Each structure stands twice: as structure tokens, then as C-alpha cells.
Amino acid sequence: xxxxxxxxxxxxxxxxxxxxxxxxxxxxxxxxxxxxxxxxxxxxxxxxxxxxxxxxxxxxxxxxxxxxxxxxxxxxxxxxxxxxxxxxxxxxxxxxxxxxxxxxxxxxxxxxxxxxxxxxxxxxxxxxxxxxxxxxxxxxxxxxxxxxxxxxxxxxxxxxxxxxxxxxxxxxxxxxxxxxxxxxxxxxxxxxxxxxxxxxxxxxxxxxxxxxxxxxxxxxxxxxxxxxxxxxxxxxxxxxxxxxxxxxxxxxxxxxxxxxxxxxxxxxxxxxxxxxxxxxxxxxxxxxxxxxxxxxxxxxxxxxxxx
Numbered sequence: 398x399x400x401x402x403x404x405x406x407x408x409x410x411x412x413x414x415x416x417x418x419x420x421x422x423x424x425x426x427x428x429x430x431x432x433x434x435x436x437x438x439x440x441x442x443x444x445x446x447x448x449x450x451x452x453x454x455x456x457x458x459x460x461x462x463x464x465x466x467x468x469x470x471x472x473x474x475x476x477x478x479x480x481x482x483x484x485x486x487x488x489x490x491x492x493x494x495x496x497x498x499x500x501x502x503x504x505x506x507x508x509x510x511x512x513x514x515x516x517x518x519x520x521x522x523x524x525x526x527x528x529x530x531x532x533x534x535x536x537x538x539x540x541x542x543x544x545x546x547x548x549x550x551x552x553x554x555x556x557x558x559x560x561x562x563x564x565x566x567x568x569x570x571x572x573x574x575x576x577x578x579x580x581x582x583x584x585x586x587x588x589x590x591x592x593x594x595x596x597x598x599x600x601x602x603x604x605x606x607x608x609x610x611x612x613x614x615x616x617x618x619x620x621x622x623x624x625x626x627x628x629x630x631x632x633x634x635x636x637x638x639x640x641x642x643x644x645x646x647x648x649x650x651x652x653x654x655x656x657x658x659x660x661x662x663x664x665x666x667x668x669x670x671x672x673x674x675x676x677x678x679x680x681x682x683x684x685x686x687x688x689x690x691x692x693x694x695x696x697x698x699x700x701x702x703x704x
Contacts (some may be wrong), residue, residue, distance in 0.1 A: 422498075422519035424662045425505060430455040430471070433514060434643065442498065442521055444491035459487045485522065497526040501518055549654040552640070553604065554695045557582060560649060569633065569656045571626030587630065590621040598650075605639050634662040 404465050413530040415422045422439035426432055431454050440447055443458055456464050465488045470484055480503040487495050501517040549567045549569050552561040559578055583591045583602070601617055625631050639647040 398649045422521075423516075424519060425514060426455070426511065427514045428465070439519060439679070440491075442496065442519060449491075450470070452529060455579060458490070460489065460508060463487050470666070474515065476513060478504060480504070483520075485526075488636075496523045497524060550652070551652050553650045553652070554644045555647065555649065557598065557650075566654075569654060570623065576626075585623055587622045587624070590623065593619065593621065596616065601637075602639075602647065610641055610645045611638075620661075631656060633657060 416436040419436070420438055422434060422442045424437045424439050425434035429507055431452050432450050435447075435450060438448075440450060443450065445453070454521050455467055459467060466484075470481055473479075474481055480501065482501050483582050484502075485497060487497050489495055499520040499522045501519075502515055503517060504512050505514040505516050507513050543607045549566045550561075550563040551559060551566070562574060562577060564574055567573055570577060572580065577612050583592065585591075586594060597617070599617060619635045619637070621633050621635060623631055623633055633654050636653045638648045638651055642648050642650050
């Protein structure tokens with residue numbers, strides 16, 4: 398018996414040492430929510446000295462909303478006997494600052510199986526929550542901007558599935574948001590342009606996976622031919638770049654699309670006009686020539702040979 402007691406005492410010491418060594422908070426409370434045991438990390442999270450925390454009730458470091466959340470969670474664990482691995486709530490430190498924590502809850506039972514309290518692990522997730530909030534605010538601002546510009550802005554994952562698309566898409570393709578999200582990419586582009594999209598994406602993705610992020614503002618530009626909802630063809634210009642995680646790894650694709658149909662038609666008209674002019678100049682008897690502003694000859698007709 399003495400040996401068993403000594404072994405039990407040694408085990409408790411090892412258990413206590415382990416709890417003091419971990420960075421996460423560990424707690425034990427009675428059925429009323431009063432602290433009966435805790436480690437140093439738990440004191441650090443709450444900002445109280447150990448002698449201040451002994452017997453402290455959870456209502457002393459929570460507001461009404463979070464006290465209600467705690468009661469509901471602990472009550473559910475008590476009634477069902479099933480542990481809760483993690484739930485988020487907010488506590489108030491001794492200095493008045495608020496922290497977000499993630500907590501697990503399990504029942505403590507005596508030798509007869511009767512519940513006597515609760516225990517669990519506490520993680521400080523304040524930085525994560527702040528980062529999530531900053532991201533939401535950033536996304537809200539970006540979405541406001543994207544929703545109110547004439548260019549069409551979109552985000553795709555690395556499997557070319559749409560994650561976000563701005564309402565301005567209707568101005569370019571004629572499709573409403575709920576319609577465009579149902580259309581396959583190969584249906585939206587001509588065969589040549591679809592092939593160009595896939596080949597370019599695969600090539601650039603491989604390069605991006607195996608290289609450092611390019612300087613800010615670097616874009617890949619593609620001119621593509623697509624189909625409008627009413628069936629006529631349009632020309633679009635896509636400016637693309639990869640969105641990367643904190644390690645520089647590509648995670649999605651951000652694109653900005655604008656309608657360049659009028660520009661392409663003007664270029665084609667100019668090209669046709671120049672070809673017609675050149676054909677005429679190449680077959681007339683008089684010599685025709687052109688110079689730029691630096692007095693450099695840019696064209697001279699074949700009739701110069703006769704003159």
C-alpha cells in the first residue's frame with residue numbers, strides 16, 4: 398500500500414510538472430464554475446496571480462453574453478456526459494483587456510461516477526481572431542470596390558473554379574451573376590481562346606510554384622475571344638496574377654477583365670486600310686514614301702526602282 402501511495406504521489410508530481418510546462422492553459426472547476434486547479438499558463442491568460450484565481454468564478458471574468466455561452470456549453474456537457482473539444486468565447490483579463498480563447502470541456506467524476514466538476518484546455522486565439530476580422534474588413538472593402546467598377550473582377554481557385562465574381566460581369570458578357578457561375582469556361586470562350594487559357598495557366602502555375610513571388614504589380618496579360626449571352630463574339634483583355642499565402646505559395650488566381658472589342662475592331666479596320674493603301678501604293682507608277690518625325694523612311698513604294 399505504501400508503495401502504491403508513493404507511486405501515485407510520483408505520478409501526480411509528473412502530471413503537475415507536465416501541466417506547468419505546456420503553453421496552453423489548463424483548468425479544473427467545480428460544478429458552480431469556481432476554479433479548483435489551474436496551471437501557470439491559465440494565470441497568464443487571465444492576468445491574475447495564483448492566489449487571486451483560487452475559488453474565482455467564471456462570472457468574474459466574463460460579460461453577460463459570454464457567461465450565457467459558458468453556462469449553455471457546460472450544462473450540455475453535464476447533461477450528456479459528452480466532452481466539447483473546442484468552442485470560442487471571450488474573457489476579460491484583470492487589466493480590462495479582452496481576449497478570445499478556444500476551450501475544451503470534459504466532466505470530472507468521483508470514484509462512484511458522480512460528476513464533481515469540469516476540466517479542459519484553453520488556447521489563446523486572440524491574434525487569429527484579430528487577423529480574421531482584419532481580413533473580413535479588407536475583403537468587404539475590396540468587394541465594395543469590385544462591385545462598383547466597370548471592369549469585371551474575379552477570383553478562381555487553382556482548379557479554375559470561381560470563388561468570387563463582380564456584378565460588372567453582366568456589362569461584359571450579358572449574363573447575370575447566378576447565370577455566369579453555372580457556365581463552363583469552355584462554353585464561354587472560343588476553342589482557340591479556351592486552349593490558350595488552359596495552356597497559359599498551367600505553364601504560369603508551374604513557374605509560380607517553383608519560383609519566388611514576382612514584384613508587386615506584376616500581371617500576366619491575355620487577349621481572348623469570348624461569346625456574349627446573345628451569341629455575338631467579343632474581345633476581352635485579362636490581367637491576371639496569383640494570390641499567395643504567407644509562405645509565397647500560390648493559392649488562387651485574381652483577374653481583371655475589360656471589354657476591348659471596339660479596340661480590336663479599330664485595329665482590324667486600320668490593318669485592312671493599311672493593306673489596301675499598301676496594295677495601291679505598290680502598283681502605282683508614281684513613287685510613294687513615308688517618313689517618321691525623325692526623318693527616317695518607314696515606307697517606300699516599289700516604283701522607286703523605275704524612277
